[in-house]
Amino acid sequence: MKRFALAGNPNCGKTTLFNNLTGSTAHVGNWPGVTVEKKDGVYKKLAEPISIIDLPGIYSLSPYTSEEVIxxxxxxxxxxxxxxxxxxxxxxxxxLYLTTQLLEIDVPVVVAVNMMDVLEKAGDTLNEIILEEKLGVRVVKISALEEDNLKTLMEVAYEASSSPREGRSILRDENLNHLIGDVKIAFKGKKVENPLFHAVKLVENDEIEAQMHPDLMPMVSEFKKTIKNETFGDDIEAIIADDRYNYIADSFSGVIVKHAEPEESKKKVKENKSDRIDKVLTHKVFGLLIFAVILFLVFHLTFSENFLFLGGVFERKGIAPSFEGTIYEGLFWTDGGINSPGVMLFNFFDMSFSAIIDVTKSAMETALGVGHWLVGFVCDGVMSGLFAILGFLPQILVLFLFFSIMEDTGYMARVAFILDRIFRKFGLSGRAFIPMIMGFGCSVPAMINTRTLADENEKISTIRVIPFFSCGAKLPILVAIAGGVCEVFGFTHIDVITYSMYVLGIIAAIISVLVLRHTTLKGETAPFIMELPQYHWPQFKSLMIHLWDKAKHFVKKAFTIILASTIIIWFLSNFGWNWHLVEDMQDSILASIGQLLQPIFTPLGFGSQLTPIGWVFAVAAITGLIAKENVVATITTLGAVAVAYLNSGLVDPAIIAAIEADEEGIAAATEMIRATGITWQGCIAFIAFNMLTIPCFAACATAKGELKKGTFKNTLAFWLIVSFVGASFVYCLLSCFSANDFVWALPVTLGVIIIAVSLWVTFYLRNKKMAKGA
Amino acid sequence: MLKKLDEFKIGETGRITKVEGEGRLRRRLFDMGVTPGATVYLRKKAPLGDPLEVTIRGYELTLRKSEANLVILEVEGEAK
Known part of the structure; x- marks a missing residue:
């Protein structure tokens, strides 16, 4: 099968063309560097099927980032x-700068001039005859988006592929051509393929080339001494780049005919629609503010249970709708607020899933009898575990949709532009912001997004701190444990705990990045030289492709890794070492494993100092490694056992009923806190540990795939160390306060950390500056 | 008058006379069209004054002040 490769600058429409040629659904975005690995597909509309390869975008054949080497x-x-x-x-x-380099390779080339629709809409025309004459290869005008002329393009390419083409240089500097000619002959003598291309690159001082052919270097440097250019002296790199651009400017000035007078069109270029939008979105004063508002709206629309804060308005006017008793209860309205679209979808799925579980349960109970172990296994073990994960799919998709729109319109590139300055303080570039903020939704897409980072060490540091941005699945931990703390220790402000924990995660991320970038992952901040694409409307098709990709990935994970882990957990917590079902969970395999691990957590406040049932906290944290939802699920399931322990065998039906009725797990957590005798400091440390430790299985698998070989192990160790140090620090510091001091204990702790970090940063930067000055 | 790009005011135009620096960074600048002879128009600065956004060879490019410091230009058009 013949193979055609698609090559071109980033963001020039390669992937759109690829999708339309092959009917594939690869991810497209208005953000240079969306394609980060090569993809292949098949074009079937010619006499024989053709394999199409979509290559990552490149600006030149002297590669800069790792995907450009590909x-x-x-x-x-x-x-x-x-x-x-x-x-x-x-x-x-x-x-065309890249084109001049491609022409130097001995391979058939066809130039496809894309985005003709945009050009023609502006009233301009393009003369492809001049282009063909000068370049010496066929030129086809296409629009990948509108699917114009794609068939012609493929026919022309097919024709071109049947005869070989010899590389040809467009460089005009005589002395230079002389040198290149000689090096080319030397390469030919060595039987190297593409002699012209290698000769030019060697003369250009290309790193890869110089390493591959050290034997030719003396000859090149000898020759270089003879070259003296009027403007650039002996700066060959500059001479060649200049030569290429001059050739393009001289040869193709007449290719595009603007419809308007030059004077007028100049003005137009300076103020088009994209510029006007840009003026507002990257405004000197409001740019950051607008960004903050957009970000807030995205999270608000996805997670808020009080949409646009309208709930209060309705309540005051006495027109709050009541859906009590109807099937709409909880779907549109939660505790005095309209649900945001994300929450509505979440609740809709949640209700459907509960209905499915109920139906299955009653069906199985009629068939097998109430209390059969298989009923517990299928309904409570497998289905509730699986649905708990799938229930998050709508919210993740909604969040993803917003990010896709931001990416597709070209706004993300501006976000990197706006924030670069702030991020550089921490040794990262503005591009690292996007994966981090995505981490609040889910770590998996966030980690995949780090591919756009040019510097390897920057990428590793970013992946390592992504889990500290507390994801959606960690929210239940916060709500349940913090709720329990308030209940047991008589503290009234649950929101202080939740917000403090979010802040704690962000502080941990900042400290980690600072430490990593100055110790093991040292490196100058990567240069920030990036194209800012024109704004355009998001394309429905491409948005749907994003979402479909995401959903597919997520569902696949849910039915493989997560399904398997739920089965294992259920088995371990219901069977003893004798492979029989156990009555009391204290006799289960899980309990003995938990008791073994319990002492590890003593410095964190939820280890051996607790009552014998205290192992549940250890187990909950461990099950969280599979999926963070498991933490609260484990506590809820084990809540009844805790009650039994507290009442020395006498289970109070009222408390059991309360635990079962309570969706957020607060009642279970409350009982658990009472039964285990854990202190409130221990509870907070427990939350902190879960916030900072190794993320869920899915995130670990993604991190492993994205990280270079060998760095994943260190990354796991890093997460473990940070979570142990962080949580024990929180525990020790909080232990200086009593429960009555609670209101200020947390803020003071955070304040101490923030001041320490900012002092350290200031001193560090000053020392660095002084070292530079001296 | 010769001036470095990071000293430009918003709205100023200039013609590149020299690109300093070395290695990959310099290559990258060349590949993105930042070569001697090209005309550069400083469109704007990011909210915190850095990085810069310039128009060069008909497209928008963003680069940091530290990278702009390597680009020397002959000033052609003053800020309006």
């Missing part, structure tokens, strides 16, 4: 039958 190596080593070079018609000058 493109270069593919074209050179895998020798595709034809390279289709996609060129953005609205930005010919820079796009």
């Amino acid at each position: 493109s270069r190596n593919y074209i050179l080593d895998e020798k595709p039958d034809c390279v289709i070079n996609i060129v953005d018609a609205t930005n010919l000058e820079r796009n």
Whole structure:
């Protein structure tokens, strides 16, 4: 099968073309660097099927980031039958720079001028005859988005692929061409393929080339001494780059014919729609503020149970709707507030799932009899565990939809632009912000997004701190434990605890990045040289592709890893070492494992100092490694056991009923706190530990896939160390206060940490500056 | 008058005469079209004054002040 490779600048529409040629659903975004690995598909509308390879976008064949190396190596080593070079018609000058380099390789090339629809809409025309004459290869005008001329493009490419093409240089500097010619002959003598390309790159001082052919370097440097350019002296890199751009400017000035007078069109270029939007969104004063508002709205629309804070208004006017007793109860309205779209979807799924469980349970009970172990296994073990995870899918998708819109319109690139300055203080570039903020939703997509970071150490640091941005699945832990603390220790402000814990996560992330970037993952902040794409409306099709991809991924995970782990947990907590069902959970396999692990958590306040049943906290934390939802699930399931222990065998039906009726697990947590005798300091440390420790299984698998080989082990160790140190620090510090001091204990703790960090940063930066000055 | 790009005021235009620096960073600048002879227009600065956004070769490019410090230009058009 013939192979055609798609090559071009980032964000020039390669992936859109790829999707339309192959009917595939690859991810497209208005953000340079969306395609981070090569993808292949098949085009079937020609005489024979053609394999199409979508390469990551590149600005030149001297690679800069790791995904750019992929493109270069593919074209050179895998020798595709034809390279289709996609060129953005609205930005010919820079796009053709890559073309001049591609032409130097001995491979058939066809130039596809994309985005013709945008060009024509502006009233401009493009003369492809001049382009063909100058470049010496076929040129086809297309619109990947509107699917214009794609068939012609493929036919032309097919024709081109049947005859070989010899590389050709467009460089015009005579002395230089002389040198390149000589090096080319040397390469030919060595039987190296693509001699012209390698010769040019070697003369250009390309790192990869210089390493591969050290034997030719003396000859090149000898020759270089003879070259003296009027403007650039002996700066060959500059001479070649300049030569390429001059060639483009000279040859193609007449290619695009603007419809308007030059004077007028100049003005137009300076103030188009994109610029006007940009003026507002990246405004000097309001830019950051607007961003904060947009971000707040995104989270509000996804997670809030009081949409736009309208609940209070309705209540005051006495027109609050009541859905009590109807099937709408809880769907649109939660405790005096309208649900946001995300919560509505969440509740809808949640209700449907409960209904499915109820139906299955009653059906199975009629068939097998009440209390059969299989009923417990299928309904309480497998189904509730699985549905607990699937229930989060709608909210994750809603959050993802908003991020996709931000990415598709080109706003994300501006966010990186706005925030770069702040992030540089911590040794990261503005691009690292996006994966971090996505971490509040779910760590998995956040970690995948780190591929756009150019610097490897920056990428590793970012992946390591993503779990500290408390994800949606960690919220139940906060609500249940903090609720229990308030109940038992008579503290009235649950929100102080939850907010403090979010802040704690962010502080941990900041400290970690600072420490990592100055110790094991040292490195200058990567340069921030990035194209800012024009704004455009999000495309419905591409948004749906994003969401579909995400949903598929998530459901697959739920039915594999998470399903398996729920089964194992259920088994371990219901069977003893004798492989029989146990009456009392204290006799289960899980309990003995828990008791074994319990002492580890003593410095954190939820270990051996608790009553014999205290192992539940250890087990809850461990089950959280599979999915963070498990933490509260474990506490809820084990709540009844705790009650039994407290009443020395006498289970009070009223308390059991309360635990079962309570969705958020607060009642269970309350009983658990009473039964285990854990202190409130221990509870807070328990939350802190779960916030900071190794993330769920899905996130770990993603991290393993994204990280370079060997760094994953260190990353796991890093998470363990941070969570143990962080939680024991919180426990020790809080232990200085009594329960009555609660209101200020947490804020004071956080304040101490913040001041310490900012002092350290200030001193560190000053020392660094002084060292630089000296 | 010669001036470095990071000293430019918003709205100023200039023609690149020299790109300093070395290695990969310099290559990257060349690849993005920041070469001697190109005309640069400083569109705006980010809310905190850094990075910069410039128009070069018909597209928008963002770069930090530290990178702009490597680019030397002949000032052509004053800020309006």
